[in-house]
Amino acid sequence: MRVLVQGAGVAGLTAAFELASRGAAVTVSEIRPSLGGNASWFAGGMLAPWCECESAEQLVLDLGRDAADWWDTATPGQVTRAGTLVVAAPRDAGELDRFASRTSGHRRVDEDEIALLEPDLAGRFRRGLLFPDEAHLDPRQAMTALYDRLAAMEVAFRFGTDARRIFGFDRQIDCTGMATVDGRLRGVRGEMLILRTPDVSLSRPVRLLHRRFPLYVVPRADHRFMIGATMIESQSGGSITVRSMMELLSTACALYPAFGEAEVLETGVGVRPAFPNNLPLVEASGDTVRINGLYRHGFLLAPAMARQAADFLFSKDKPVELAHETDRQRRSA
Template sequence: MRVLVQGAGVAGLTAAFELAARGAAVTVVETRHGLGGNASWFAGGMLAPWCERESAEQPVLDLGRDAADWWDTATPGQVTRAGTLVVAAPRDAGELDRFANRTSGYRPVDENEIAQLEPDLAGRFRRALFFPDEAHLDPRQAMAALHDRLAAMGVEFRFGADARQISGFDRQLDCTGMSAVDARLRGVRGEMLILRTPDVSLSRPVRLLHPRFPLYVVPRTDHRFMVGATMIESQSTGPVTARSMMELVVAAYALHPAFDEAEIVETGVGVRPAFPDNLPRVETSGDTVAINGLYRHGFLLAPAMARQAAELVFNQDRTKELAHETVGQRRSA
């Protein structure tokens, strides 16, 4: 079966893997001239289904529970399994209790264990929640690794191309996110910073709870940290605003004062596609299957949605085969 995948973001790449693994001849078409520049490029890369349950529905936990295993299989060496640490200042202890009441899969830790888990946070927080089964990855490195894996599997990539000008495929898979024509979708703008400082070391994502601007900090290589959390109901792709920049930097400083002198290596904005209920969809229309609405859970939910889409593509094909065989049998009779 020949399948055209539209979009080389996390949804398109994971779907291409699932299709190719099932034996399809896959071509990925992307209007951009290479990987990057989409919402996936500015993601946090946290594979944290238990933490996300704090603000998401149960399907996010159910669908995302196996994401770390999927990424480990598809991109060996890209996943770090160190859990997630959730902290709050003593004055915001109520936020920690609220987070605990809405989640599972954690154990409470005191300041001594906080110091063991993250020595650079010693003495800064009295209580925390530790989610030991969560993981994280660097989205850009993971996407590059998945691209290389797909190329080795025989997947063809056409960058800087328009899918409307390409034909000859049995099925199409639409993974174009906000570019898809779907009136139900809305854009949710997420802003991020990449800071660099040799004065802070973290082994895992740390979430700092705050009533007004909660923050997450995800460690990268070379003393870099991805700092994010903003969720703005907007489809604007303009630069990070001064207000968001200030809030992110102030919150990072609250986590550790050394961030006050950190270099701002990069700022970025990604507009995440979301349906009204903030849950993803895999839907069919004729010979096209669409994955969309990954919202803020791209790397977490894309593997499960890719599996669903691949199964739907192949089941559609088998249904047509059976229908053709039935018609042939009737004509013979």
């Protein structure tokens, strides 16, 4: 089977891996001149299905609980399995209790255990939640590693190419996100900073719950940290706003004051595609299968959606299925 995958973001790369692993001859087309620069490039890389259920449906946990294993298989060495730590200042203790009531897979930790887990946070927080089975990765390193793996599997890449000008394939997988013409989709803008400071060390993603501006910090190599939190209903991909930068920086300093002396290495904005229910979708039309609506869960949910798309292509006479509706039917059976 000759398959053209449109888009080299996380959805496209994971789909290409699933298809090539099953014997398809895969070509990936990407309108950008090289890998990166899309919404996936500005992601946090948190493989945190239990935490995400604070605001997402159970389906996100069901689809995402195996994501760390998938990334470990596809990109060995890229996944860090250290869990997620959620903390709140004493005045926001109610936010911590609310978060705990909406999630599972955690245990409560006190001030002493927080100090053992993250020594730089010693004495700053009295209570927290540890989600021990969660993981994280650096999206850019993971995408580059997956690209190299795909190239070794003889997947062809055509950068700087409009997929509408490519012919001769049996099937196509549309993974173009917001570029897809679909009136159901809306854009959700996420803004991020990358800071560097030798004065801070963290072993795992830390989420600071705050009544006004919650924040997450994801550690990366060389004392770099990805700072993010914003979810703005907007399709604008312009630069980060002054308001968002001030809020991100001030909240990061509330987590640990040494962030005030950090270098700002990069700011970025990614517009994530979302359907009205914020759940992903796999559907078919003619010879094209579409994967879309990953919302803020790209690296977490892309493996499961890629498997479903590959299952669809390799199953004869299978009806068109909505991934989330199919899963609900399975769970209720």
